[in-house]
Amino acid sequence: MHEMSIALAVVDQVDGAARPAGATAVRSVRLQVGELAGVVPDALTFSFQLACAGTALEGADLDIEPVPARARCGACARIWPPGMPPRLTCPGCDGTDTELLSGRELQIVRVCWHDTAPHPPISQER
């Protein structure tokens, strides 16, 4: 199942960030899921619980923030919600020089964890 692979990837990344930072237990994970990301939120929530078993994320909540899709036409600058199934040609001028402004997100945005150490600032190498 697809969502299981996605859930495992989330757990893997969160665990990889939390453990070196001294986290003892992860309480919640916030995920952005775009309308066109090809992921079913309910199936992901279910898989996430299974994927967390036996890790520092055991019992963590998955908080899914749905991101609506929006497309823009390069020719007439119209912005529209493509809908489902998505319409990615311009509804205004039928143009095909269009782009997606949002809707493909599959992004871990925020994590809440418990730690024991007094707080050194989390290094955000970028």
Next chain:
Amino acid sequence: MCRVVDLQQAVLAKNDACAHTLREDLAARGTALVNLLSSPGSGKTALLERELTLARERGIPVAALTADLATENDAVRLARSDVPVKQILTDGLCHLEAEMLGGHLKDWLPADTRLLFIENVGNLVCPASYDLGETLRVVLASVTEGEDKPLKYPTAFGLAHLVVVTKTDIAEAVSFDGEEFRANVERVNPGVEVHLTSVRQGVGEGVLLDRALAARDGAPVHIPVMTRTSHHVHDDGEPQPCDEHSADLGTVASSRS
């Protein structure tokens, strides 16, 4: 004490990093990867066997990997073309991931390979989410599946560089409406080319091979609207290292440079 950390990492960052490394390693050896996606039984193996045979007859070095949950049937069929072929058994996984693919290529991929074809697991849902380092992503649909598949699987068709209709020899028997199919493809992936093929009747012979060779030689590849984002969601966040074994294609890679 609960600490809140803004992680900002793409969920598939690791796969994307591995795919990126693989694409660069392959490009350095002069190999382009072609990822074939379709539902089970659309005719991936049949079309690939024909195009591999054609490549061999034309003296173009190609190779193919085929992924399935079980059986080596497809590798046996593809091997009839007499080009290097390898079966990947995915151990229950319904799609291929870049790291896994890298592991299978290591010490196997012949050095002079110009095109490496990957027959993904028959599934139109999750293989669409995983970049394998391909230069060309081809999505196939057979005439028997109906005209609405692009609408039911918008991510798969929406991310295709090329769409291939298979089994046109039986189009009439199943009242396949080619124009409706094209319109549905256009809706989710404006501007993508759609080609008609039939292995039984020799329709569209060589189209896949020609398109793949052109892409390998640097001809512009269609850019799907779904990937034309002003802000690349997969690219931000910290770069994720790809595990060393998948990044390194092994001894063959160095023997050529």
